Amino acid sequence: MATMKSVLAARNKVDVVDVERPVPGPKDALVRVRACGICGTDTFFLHLGGMPTGADGSTRAIPLGHEPAGEVVEVGAEVTGLAVGNRVVVNPQAAPTGIIGCGGELGGMDEYLLVENAKVGTSVAVLPDDMPFDVAALNEPMAVARHAVNRSGARPTDKVVVFGAGPIGLGAAIWLKLRGVEHVTVVDIIPERLETALSVGADAVVDSAVEDLTGRLKELHGEAANALGQPRAGTDIYLDAAGAPAVFDSVIANAKWHARLVMVAVQKKGEVDLGGMLRSELTLIASQGYPTEIFEVTAELVEHRERFGKLISHRVPFAEVGRAFELALTPGAAEKVVVTFP
Incomplete structure (x- = not known):
């Protein structure tokens, strides 16, 4: 045997x-x-x-x-x-x-x-x-990241923020740029991860441990407003690949009218400000696994192997x-x- x-x-x-x-x-x-x-x-x-x-x-x-x-x-x-x-x-x-x-x-x-x-x-x-x-x-984790990007419905003219510069977040950043998205910002608290984000194509990074996230997003994505006319960042889509309660708080605090939040990370327990979501008419989109993406990603993974290898x-x-x-x-x-x- x-x-x-x-x-x-x-x-x-x-x-x-x-x-x-x-x-x-x-x-x-x-x-x-x-x-x-x-x-x-x-x-x-x-x-x-x-x-x-x-x-x-x-x-x-x-x-x-x-x-x-x-x-x-x-x-x-x-x-x-x-x-x-x-x-x-x-x-x-x-x-x-x-x-x-x-x-x-x-x-x-x-x-x-x-x-x-x-x-x-x-x-x-x-x-x-x-x-x-x-x-x-x-291939498998990049299919997870691809599904999140597919769920986001991101268009080339959108401005997107990815929270979490782990493999899924960085994979999402790569897919967003390959999709032709105009501006992708990655947020994390570990400088080495943010360096990797820039090396794989992110347009900007924010170290939220030491930088003013709201100020930086307004600087990068311009200013907009929520449904009540209150000033907000001009970000169109937020993608949570971190799973920390602080991410939801940050998104709700910055979300403009009709912004979208894609949740791909496994969430820790925490309270969500539903009133804040209401004031921005924020759309929450859950992303689980890869219903169709497991081999949708393979050819591009092969084509861009050096870029993905940096993860x-x-x-x-x-x-x-x-x-x-x-x-x-x-x-x-x-x-x-x-x-x-x-």
Whole structure:
């Protein structure tokens, strides 16, 4: 019996265990994972010690990793459009046995990943032979960012503010600029993140820890008013990729008449000034996952690989996967960690 390494969620750490290597059926493909990103969902499972199973707080260990990129090593007899040696990214939500790395039976941080019912354009997408695996592993989070931008309805003439210069916020900034949006400002409190925002194409950045956000937005986007005629910044769209209660407060304090707020970050508990929203007729738009965007982003990710590659702060070999998750668990230690496989 052939075995492989699998990474399981434990309490504030990971366990690397030996499991049976999958054997693809006639409709499946087997992918040798070459890179897999770590995101906030992974650290959420580590804080809990696995997947919640009941109201008593009990959990079960699950394989981690939902941002895999790799190389096809076996193809079932009934699979079309795939060949051994193809570089691919995988849609974690297409697995019939549950979302890969998020409670399903499979994990993208395993050495080998079974692609069940392998179908190009649905469960898997093929990449050029020269596409770096580490950048390819950004496909899934960049689909999340793309969905938020799609939900915003941003037009070239819009002025947009992105709160949070993590991977999703920076990905959104890239998509906004590729969409032709006139002016994109990124707001964060970590100077190094803001430097990255400028390097990937943001028109301006604001360090809200030391700068007057309202003054800067009026300077950058001009002045407008809310429904009552009170002076406000001329920003058309706000995108929350930070998830801090202060973001909602800042948006409501600055929102002009008919401004829009796209919420893509997981929210912490906090109170919302509904009266303030009313005074601006502020539209709140929720953005969850990537209903159609998982492979919508792939061609542009390939085309702009150097630009997207700047989002990766740490590349950690699989032999040090424990350290990779320690980095991801430590606030401020890393922006985007990608585990690389031999």
